[in-house]
Every structure is written in C-alpha cells, then in structure tokens.
Amino acid sequence: MGKLYVFGYNGFGQLRPDRSDNFLVHPVELEATEPDGDGDALVAMVTASWSSAAIFAGKTVIMTQGFLNAESHQFRKFETAAVRSSVWTADGLVVVREGGECVQVDPCTGQQLGRWNGPDGAKFTDVVCGESTILALTDTGDVTMLGDVQSINPTPLPVHVGENVKAVCCGKEHSLALTVSGRVFSWGNGSRGQLGHGTTEACNTPQVIEALEGVTMVTIAAGGWHSVSVSACGDLYVWGWNEAGQLGLPTSKHKTGPSDGCTTCTDKEPSVSDMAQQGDNVAEVLVQATPTIVDLPTGQELSKISCGSRHTAALTKEGQLLTWGWGAYGQLGNGQTERCEVPCTVEFFKQRRVTDVWCGPWNVFVQVDK
Amino acid sequence: MTTGLPKELQGVVPGCKKALHLETLDKSKLGAPFFFVLAQSAERLFQGRFQESLGFATNVLDFCWEKLNTGHWKDVDICWREVFTFGSLFKAICQYGMRDRFNTMDAIKTCDLGLLMGAPVLDNILTRLVAVLQNSARGTTKRPQEQCSTPAVASQVPKRPRTLILPVIDSEKKVPRVHCPSLKSFLLNYMQKRQPVIIQSNMEHWPARNHRPWSLDYLRQIAGCRTVPVELGRRYTEETWSQALMTVDEFIDKYIVQKSADVGYLAQHQLFDQIPELREDIRVPDYCCLGDGDEDDIVINAWFGPKGTVSPLHHDPQHNLLAQVVGSKYVRLYAEEVSDCVYPHEGHLLHNTSQVDVENPDLQQFPRFNSAPYLECTLEPGEMLYIPPRYWHYVRSLDVSFSVSFWWS
Numbered sequence: 001m002g003k004l005y006v007f008g009y010n011g012f013g014q015l016r017p018d019r020s021d022n023f024l025v026h027p028v029e030l031e032a033t034e035p036d037g038d039g040d041a042l043v044a045m046v047t048a049s050w051s052s053a054a055i056f057a058g059k060t061v062i063m064t065q066g067f068l069n070a071e072s073h074q075f076r077k078f079e080t081a082a083v084r085s086s087v088w089t090a091d092g093l094v095v096v097r098e099g100g101e102c103v104q105v106d107p108c109t110g111q112q113l114g115r116w117n118g119p120d121g122a123k124f125t126d127v128v129c130g131e132s133t134i135l136a137l138t139d140t141g142d143v144t145m146l147g148d149v150q151s152i153n154p155t156p157l158p159v160h161v162g163e164n165v166k167a168v169c170c171g172k173e174h175s176l177a178l179t180v181s182g183r184v185f186s187w188g189n190g191s192r193g194q195l196g197h198g199t200t201e202a203c204n205t206p207q208v209i210e211a212l213e214g215v216t217m218v219t220i221a222a223g224g225w226h227s228v229s230v231s232a233c234g235d236l237y238v239w240g241w242n243e244a245g246q247l248g249l250p251t252s253k254h255k256t257g258p259s260d261g262c263t264t265c266t267d268k269e270p271s272v273s274d275m276a277q278q279g280d281n282v283a284e285v286l287v288q289a290t291p292t293i294v295d296l297p298t299g300q301e302l303s304k305i306s307c308g309s310r311h312t313a314a315l316t317k318e319g320q321l322l323t324w325g326w327g328a329y330g331q332l333g334n335g336q337t338e339r340c341e342v343p344c345t346v347e348f349f350k351q352r353r354v355t356d357v358w359c360g361p362w363n364v365f366v367q368v369d370k
Numbered sequence: 371m372t373t374g375l376p377k378e379l380q381g382v383v384p385g386c387k388k389a390l391h392l393e394t395l396d397k398s399k400l401g402a403p404f405f406f407v408l409a410q411s412a413e414r415l416f417q418g419r420f421q422e423s424l425g426f427a428t429n430v431l432d433f434c435w436e437k438l439n440t441g442h443w444k445d446v447d448i449c450w451r452e453v454f455t456f457g458s459l460f461k462a463i464c465q466y467g468m469r470d471r472f473n474t475m476d477a478i479k480t481c482d483l484g485l486l487m488g489a490p491v492l493d494n495i496l497t498r499l500v501a502v503l504q505n506s507a508r509g510t511t512k513r514p515q516e517q518c519s520t521p522a523v524a525s526q527v528p529k530r531p532r533t534l535i536l537p538v539i540d541s542e543k544k545v546p547r548v549h550c551p552s553l554k555s556f557l558l559n560y561m562q563k564r565q566p567v568i569i570q571s572n573m574e575h576w577p578a579r580n581h582r583p584w585s586l587d588y589l590r591q592i593a594g595c596r597t598v599p600v601e602l603g604r605r606y607t608e609e610t611w612s613q614a615l616m617t618v619d620e621f622i623d624k625y626i627v628q629k630s631a632d633v634g635y636l637a638q639h640q641l642f643d644q645i646p647e648l649r650e651d652i653r654v655p656d657y658c659c660l661g662d663g664d665e666d667d668i669v670i671n672a673w674f675g676p677k678g679t680v681s682p683l684h685h686d687p688q689h690n691l692l693a694q695v696v697g698s699k700y701v702r703l704y705a706e707e708v709s710d711c712v713y714p715h716e717g718h719l720l721h722n723t724s725q726v727d728v729e730n731p732d733l734q735q736f737p738r739f740n741s742a743p744y745l746e747c748t749l750e751p752g753e754m755l756y757i758p759p760r761y762w763h764y765v766r767s768l769d770v771s772f773s774v775s776f777w778w779s
Contacts, residue, residue, distance in 0.1 A: 011407060011429050022425040050433065051403035067403040090401070131440055172440045189441065224436060286612075309436060328432070362432075 002042045002355060003370050004030045004055065005348075008308075008331035008363025013073030014053040014066030015363055020073075025330030025337060027348045027366065030055070043367050048360025049088035054107065055365070059083055059098070064107045080110040087129040094134065094146075096124045102136055102146070116146050117155055130170030130188075130222075141165045143177055143206075161185050161206045171222040171240075172309075176229075177206055182216030184209045184229055192225040193289030194240035200289060211290045212237065223307030223325075224361070228314075229291070234301030236314065236343075239291040244310045245341025246325030248294040249285040296322065296343050308359040314343065319353035321346045321366060329362045374418020376467050378506055382498045383463060387412045390456070390492070399449050404433055408453060411460045424464035430457035438487060451489035455496060458484025462499060466506075474507040475595055482597035483615070485644050497646060500596075507595065536748050536768065537700050545703065545747040545755065556756075557660050561689065564758040566703050566745055569657075569691075573752050578651040578695050584772055585696075586622055589674075593645050594619040601635045605682045607715075607723060626676045626770055635679040641672035642774075648672075652774055655691050655754065663688075663779030673773040683712060683724035683764040686757075688777040693754040697771030701755060702728055703745040704762035711742035712762055728764040749773075 005027040006015040015024060044056045052066030059082040068074035082098040093107040100123025104114040118124055118138055126137040127146070134146040136156060141164030144156035164180040174188030174195055185206040186195040193200055196209040216232040226240030226247055238247040245251045296302070300316040307313070311325030311332065322343040323332040330337060333346045349368065356367040375383060384390055390412055397405050411426035434454040438446055462480040465472040481500040488496070547568045551559070560567045578584045596618050603611035616624075618636075625634030642649035649670075658668050669688075673679075677697075683704070692701075704712055712724040713736050726732070731739045748768065749755050757763050 009429075011426070012403060022429065067406065070402055070406075072406060172436070225439070 002367045004043050004046075005366045005368065006030045006363065007333040007366075008360065009050075009329040010363070011072075012051040012066040013075075014048060014051060014360070015365075017065050017073045017075040023329040023331075023362075025333075025335050027333050027346070030365075043356070043365075044083075045086065046358040046360075046365040047086045047088055047093075048358065048363060048365065050361045052088060052107065053360060053365070054086060054088070054093055056083055056086065062110060064093070068108050074108075076108045078108075078110040080105070085124075085126045087127050087134070089129050089134055090132070094127050094129070096127050096136070100124050100139065102127055119144055119156060119158060126168065128168050128170050130175065131172045133170055133175065133188075135159070135168050135170060135175060137165060137168050141180060143168055159187075159206065167220055169220055169222040171227065171307075172224045174222065174225075174227070175206075176220050176222050176227055178217055178220045178229070182218065182232065184212050184217050184220060186227065190289075192241035193287040194222075194225050194227050196227060196239040196289070196291050198290045200287065209291060219302075219305060221305040221307045221312075223312060223359075224309035226307065226310075226312070227291075228305050228307060228312055230302045230305055234317070236294050236296060236302055236305075237291045238294050238312075239288045241310075242285050242288055242341075244326035244339045246307070246310050246312050247285065247288055248312070248324050248343050249288060249292070249341065251284050251286075251339070251341045294343065297345060304357060306357050306359040306364075308363070309361040311359070311362075311364075312343075313357045313359050313364050315354055315357050319349075319355065319369070321349045321354045321357060323364065326362075331359075331363050333364060333366075374416055374420075374467075375463065378502060379463060379466065379499070382502050383459075383495070384492065385416075387416050392456070395453065396449050399447055400453060404430070404453075407433075408456060411457070415460050415463060418467070420464040420467040423460055424468070427457050427460040427464060430454075431461065448489050451487065452491050455484045455488030455491045458488060459491075459495060459499065462496075462503070466503065474503055478503050478507065478595055479597050479617075482644065486597070486599060486615070497644075501646075504595065536698070537746075539746055539748060543744060543746050545701070545745045547753075553656060553660060556657050560756055561657075561660060561758070564705075564761070566758060566761060567756050568747060568749065569655075569754045569756065570752070572655060572754060573653075573693060573695070576651065576653050576695070579752055582651050584651065586626065586770075590619055590622060592647050593641075594622075596645060598636055598641065598644070599639055600625070601637045602632060604633055605680050607682050607720070607725075621674075630676075633676070633679060635673070635675035637673050637675065637679070637681070638671050640670065641674075642670050652693075652695075655693070655776060657691060657756075658689075658776050658778045661689060661779055667779065669777040671775045671777070673771070673775065675767055675771060677767055677769045677771075679765075679767045679771070681763075681765040683726060683728050683762050684722050685760045685762045686722070686777065688759055688779050690757040690759075691754050691776045692749065692757060692765075693774045693776070694749050694751050695772045695774060696751055698751065698768040699749045699771055699773065700766045700768055701747050701749055702764045703757065704742055706760045706762070708742040709762070711738040713739070724762065724764075729766070 007024045007027045009023050011022050044059050047054050055063040060079055062078055062080055064076045083095050084098050085096040087094050093105050095105050096102050102116045102124040103112050105112055122138040122140050124136050125139050128135050136144050136146050143159040143161055143165050145159055146156050161177050165177045166180045167178040169176050171194055177185040185208050187203045187206045189202050191200050195203055217229045218232050220229045223246055229237045242249045302314050303317045304315040308331060314322045323346055324340045324343045327339050328337050332340055353369040354366055355369055358365045407426050407429050411423045414423035434450050437450040458480050462477040465477040478500055481496045484496045545566050545568050547570055550571045573579050597615050598618055600614050600616055600621055602614055621636060624630055713726055714721055715723050715725055726736045726739050
C-alpha cells in the first residue's frame with residue numbers, strides 16, 4: 001500500500017483538480033483509490049504532460065486529471081486492461097498493455113482510438129515521448145519511432161542502436177537508450193550538450209557516449225535539455241544544460257564550503273562537483289557536453305531518477321527524495337520557488353520512506369510507504 | 371464598459387479582451403491547453419484580477435520560453451514569439467496595476483523582454499506601452515531600484531581623449547575618403563566596384579551629432595531604465611563569450627564608466643526598434659536606397675561599448691554603412707578574393723568568420739595571412755565607412771564608441 005504526494009505546477013488542476021492554486025510549493029496528498037474505494041492502492045506509474053496527469057492505481061485503474069475534453073480542473077477515473085507503460089503525446093494518451101500492444105486511448109474514458117503494430121509482430125514493452133518524437137521499445141530490445149496513429153498503416157520506423165536496448169527516454173530534442181550491457185547511446189539535437197559526446201553538434205543516429213564506456217549504467221532519465229544516468233556503483237552522472245542548476249552543478253561563481261549551497265537544505269555535506277576542490281572558486285557551468293559525476297549529500301546511492309523540463313528528482317536506496325534545478329513552480333517540494341543547483345533532500349519526506357518518483361514537466365509525483 | 375485597467379494605460383492598451391483578437395492566433399499550433407491559459411490571463415486582466423492574471427501570464431511566458439529554446443531560433447514558429455509578446459503585455463500591465471508589490475521599472479523590464487524575444491502584435495503595442503510607463507516612471511524616480519554604488523564619472527564623452535593612442539595607418543593601405551558623393555557617383559565608383567570608402571560630412575544633420583548630441587548622460591536620460599542584450603567576453607569566437615541582459619544604466623555603470631576587467635559590448639542590437647526616441651536622432655543614409663532591396667528591409671544596428679571592444683574578422687552578406695556617432699574605431703578590411711589567406715572557420719555556423727586574430731596573428735598556424743593585401747583606417751566621429759557585401763572586416767574601438775550600422779541589399 002502506498003500514499004501519493006504531489007507538488008509543483010497545478011495550473012490545470014493536474015495535481016489536485018479540487019485546488020485552484022497555480023502551483024503547490026509543499027507536497028500535498030493525492031488519493032489514488034481502487035474503484036471500490038478500498039484505501040490507497042499502490043500506484044504503478046504516473047505520466048504527466050504540461051497540462052494533465054494520468055495516475056495508474058494498480059495496473060487496471062487510470063485516474064486522469066487536469067485539462068481534459070477542452071476543460072480545466074477535470075477528473076476522470078476508469079478501468080482498463082492492464083498497462084505496463086504510458087506517455088502523453090501531443091495527440092493524447094498512449095499506452096502499452098501488458099500483452100504488448102501499443103494503443104492510443106481516450107484520456108477521459110480509456111476507449112481505444114488507434115493502434116500501432118510491432119515490427120515483425122514483436123511486443124512493445126515501453127513508450128516515451130519528446131517534443132514531437134514518440135519512441136517505443138520492444139521485447140526484442142529494438143527501438144522504434146511511432147508515427148501518427150491516424151495514418152492508415154501505422155507501422156513504426158526502426159531506430160538502429162545495434163545492441164539490445166532495455167530502456168529509452170526522450171528530452172525535448174534528444175533521445176537516450178540504455179543497452180542491456182549498460183552502455184548509453186544518444187541522438188538528436190545537441191546544442192546544450194545533452195548528447196554527452198563532448199560537442200554541441202547534432203547527431204542523427206544513435207551514438208554510444210564514449211565518456212561513459214567502461215562504466216555500467218543501470219538507469220537513465222532525460223529532462224528538457226539534460227540527461228542523467230546512474231551507474232551500477234550508484235554514482236550519478238549528468239550532462240546537458242545547467243541553466244537552472246538542473247545538473248547539480250554551479251550556475252554562478254561561488255566558493256564551495258560547509259555553509260554554502262542551497263539555503264533550504266539541512267544536509268550536512270554540500271554537493272561538490274568532481275571538477276572543484278574545497279575552498280576554490282568554482283566556475284559556473286552552463287553547458288556540460290561530457291558526462292560528469294555529481295556527488296550526493298551524505299554519499300547516498302540512488303535507485304531511481306526522473307527529470308522534468310528543467311529540474312531533476314532522485315530516489316535513494318534508503319527511501320529519501322532529492323530534488324534540484326528549476327523551482328519557480330515549487331517543483332523542488334521544499335516550500336520555496338528558488339532554483340537549487342545542489343541535490344537536496346526534501347524535508348517533507350525525511351520521516352517517510354519514498355518508494356517511487358515520477359516527474360511531469362513542472363511538477364513531481366511521489367509515492368511513499370504507508 | 372468599465373475596465374479594470376489602470377487609467378494611464380487606457381489610451382494605449384485595448385479596453386477589452388475582444389480587442390486583443392486572440393482568435394486570430396493559430397490554436398492548432400499553440401495547442402488547446404496553452405490557448406486556455408492565455409485566454410484566462412486576458413480575461414482576468416480586464417476584470418482587474420491582476421494577481422490571478424499575472425499567474426497565468428507567467429505560465430504563458432515560461433511555456434513560450436521553452437518553445438523558443440527548442441530547436442534553432444530561426445525555425446521557431448513566429449506564433450510562439452507573438453504569444454510571448456501577449457504574455458509580456460499582460461504581465462507588464464499586471465505589474466503596473468499591482469504597484470504595491472512591483473514598481474514601474476519591473477513593468478518596463480517585462481516590456482523590454484517582450485520586445486527582445488517576442489514578435490510584434492497589435493501594431494507594436496509593447497513599444498507604445500513602454501513609452502507610457504517610462505513617462506509615468508519619470509514623474510517619480512529617474513533611476514531604477516538598484517542604484518550603482520560607484521559615483522558617476524565623466525558622464526560627458528570627450529570629443530578626443532588626450533591620451534588616445536591611434537594606430538599608425540599605412541598610407542598605401544588607407545581606405546579612401548570622399549566628401550558626400552552623389553548617389554550616382556557612390557553607386558558607380560564604390561558599390562558596383564565593391565570598393566570600401568569613408569564618406570565624410572554625411573552625418574552633420576543627424577540630431578545625434580547636432581542639437582541632441584549623444585553622451586552617456588543623454589543615453590541614460592532617454593534609455594537608462596531599458597533592458598538590452600550585452601555581449602560579455604573578448605570576442606564571440608572564444609569559449610568565455612556569453613550574453614546577458616541588463617539595463618542601459620547598468621551597462622554604462624559596469625562596462626563603460628568603471629574600468630572593468632571584463633569587456634561588455636552592446637553589439638548588433640536593433641536598439642532603434644526597441645527605443646524609437648533614439649531613432650529620431652539618426653538618419654538613414656540615402657545611399658541605402660540604392661540596390662535591390664526594399665527600404666523597409668534596411669536593418670539598423672547599434673554598437674555601443676567601451677574602449678577595446680573587438681569584432682573578429684568576418685564578413686556579412688549585405689552592403690553595410692558603419693556610421694561613427696561617438697568615439698573612434700580601427701577597421702581593417704580584406705577583399706573576398708583573398709579569403710583563403712584569412713582562413714575562415716569550417717563548419718556551418720562560423721564559416722563567415724576568420725580564425726585569425728588580426729592584430730596578433732599566429733603566423734605558424736596561418737602562414738598566408740601576412741601576404742594578404744588589406745585596407746585599414748581609423749574611423750572618426752561623423753564619418754561613415756562603406757563595407758561591400760562579403761568584404762572581410764575587423765573592428766576595434768579606440769575609446770568609448772557608439773556606432774550605427776545600416777545593412778541593405
């Protein structure tokens with residue numbers, strides 16, 4: 001059993017349809033119940049767009065909130081066949097079912113509106129979306145690009161990675177793939193260094209990130225213009241745009257030291273980029289084109305990461321939640337609207353055990369143990 | 371119909387939501403959720419519910435900001451820049467309407483950001499709004515909230531500083547000077563022959579050189595509170611180069627008056643679109659009407675900075691008249707024919723820029739550079755330099771300088 005908490009942008013009521021606040025700076029509870037109202041179900045996943053959210057309470061109940069059917073602050077709840085992955089696209093809600101079909105559904109009713117065929121009949125396992133790119137992963141480890149579902153023969157286009165892929169994710173203009181062997185590939189626009197190839201050049205086809213060779217990655221996430229991965233040893237790697245501190249690197253010249261960093265953190269040790277020495281003047285980083293490690297307060301290990309447009313959230317193995325980056329809509333969950341360029345533990349969850357986290361573009365959904 | 375708008379704005383801002391004509395915006399490109407938020411901001415604005423309107427306007431601006439930063443700037447659909455202007459309009463009006471929380475300078479800055487990043491709507495409404503706001507601000511305070519802590523020094527720009535060291539110009543390489551040629555003469559002898567030339571005595575009628583002479587004090591008075599883009603760092607070819615936004619007052623304080631170690635340059639900015647009052651002080655040279663292009667397409671840029679600003683050797687696709695209003699500049703010119711001696715960068719973005727540091731060339735890396743013929747000059751106040759299309763040019767300011775460039779086809 002779990003409890004769901006939400007914070008960040010709520011302009012469409014996508015966090016709490018009953019609240020007119022434009023944003024929530026403190027985490028508030030969101031009840032995710034089974035149809036028979038039997039207390040809080042375990043939320044399997046959340047997918048959020050700028051204006052809406054879909055919460056999968058158990059695998060068969062979907063709650064959708066926000067801008068639905070051309071109206072704001074809406075709320076719907078319906079049952080559906082078991083879902084294993086889901087994403088909002090420009091056209092609506094796309095879902096991968098447990099059976100491996102990838103379909104578009106009506107976000108108000110769950111009615112199926114269209115369907116993609118897997119390449120050579122393969123089953124889909126995962127679907128993700130960027131600004132205009134929809135990527136899907138199959139059970140054969142292949143990456144495909146889904147086109148417009150309205151077309152007569154909606155057949156996905158293969159994306160050649162050359163290795164068995166176990167996860168994909170998209171930023172606004174780039175894509176990342178994590179292979180079964182723990183290598184990370186990237187492709188798309190690179191103007192903010194989000195591809196991690198050491199330049200700001202674009203890359204049309206998936207290229208392995210050379211700087212990460214030799215390190216086994218276990219999880220990846222992509223924000224608007226930044227990329228994050230965690231290694232088997234639990235180290236956090238970041239690259240891409242740092243304009244709001246979303247990488248956890250300094251955005252302005254300042255000294256590192258025990259009393260520096262985010263003023264809302266009570267963590268004992270500050271985050272120190274591996275480029276800096278204690279007490280030195282740290283140069284600001286706007287674009288990090290090659291992956292770099294970011295140390296975490298109190299040396300915790302991460303189990304999951306998730307990115308919004310310009311912020312990052314991370315779950316530690318001990319069940320703590322860290323956030324950093326853009327905070328203007330309270331998406332850091334610390335009661336402030338300042339940006340934070342250092343991963344900080346979210347106070348609200350310090351006495352709780354966080355079990356999962358999902359980021360929308362300007363908000364965060366958190367599941368805790370009941 | 372009573373509107374919730376502050377009285378002073380009622381002359382320049384439409385009186386109701388209908389007059390905004392939001393329905394002419396392309397909803398299919400903007401998306402229904404975004405359009406909803408935009409409409410919500412507008413509705414509450416005219417109801418005088420400024421706090422709520424401001425919240426939605428901020429959503430609009432933040433969402434637009436992300437769109438403007440996705441892909442290449444030139445590929446961004448203009449509708450996003452148009453709605454950025456609407457968002458700025460609503461936000462500025464709300465800030466002005468909530469003067470217990472914001473001051474007029476905040477509203478002016480909002481207008482400026484809209485002018486810098488947006489595209490004009492409602493007959494360039496932001497320009498008209500900012501003029502009203504500036505007048506309102508002048509009635510109370512003259513300076514923005516943040517005062518510069520150092521005292522103003524030498525606010526008059528001297529005609530020629532006594533300590534100015536002019537570069538020695540090789541007499542054989544001098545750019546020719548001509549006194550106000552006829553249109554026909556200029557076309558035949560210079561434009562068609564792709565010959566650089568300095569035109570003298572063609573700025574005497576400019577108010578900026580005449581009865582409203584430009585000085586630091588004058589610029590502060592007209593535009594001190596206006597936000598402008600400033601290039602920081604020695605030159606745009608270097609890694610440490612960046613851009614920042616600041617008010618004209620802040621720019622003058624930090625980069626012109628103070629002997630700052632960092633170089634700040636208000637460069638290649640269409641300042642005269644943003645600040646029409648300054649546009650009144652300059653005159654478009656008649657020569658810009660020669661050629662194929664439309665008069666309306668003439669691009670006018672401001673170049674205002676301290677001593678030591680450098681524009682690395684590069685070329686532009688159009689004809690250029692570089693007019694010196696204040697201060698002097700050293701200019702060196704290389705013809706298109708010797709392009710391979712100036713080692714242009716490879717790659718799409720910088721192919722019009724030379725790799726060579728003109729006044730300190732690395733002859734090991736660029737051996738042919740010294741063999742290339744060139745022209746050079748010290749461009750003085752009151753003179754304008756004609757630079758033909760694709761003619762390589764390098765510019766360094768010799769003292770505090772304000773130039774105005776005119777690009778035409």
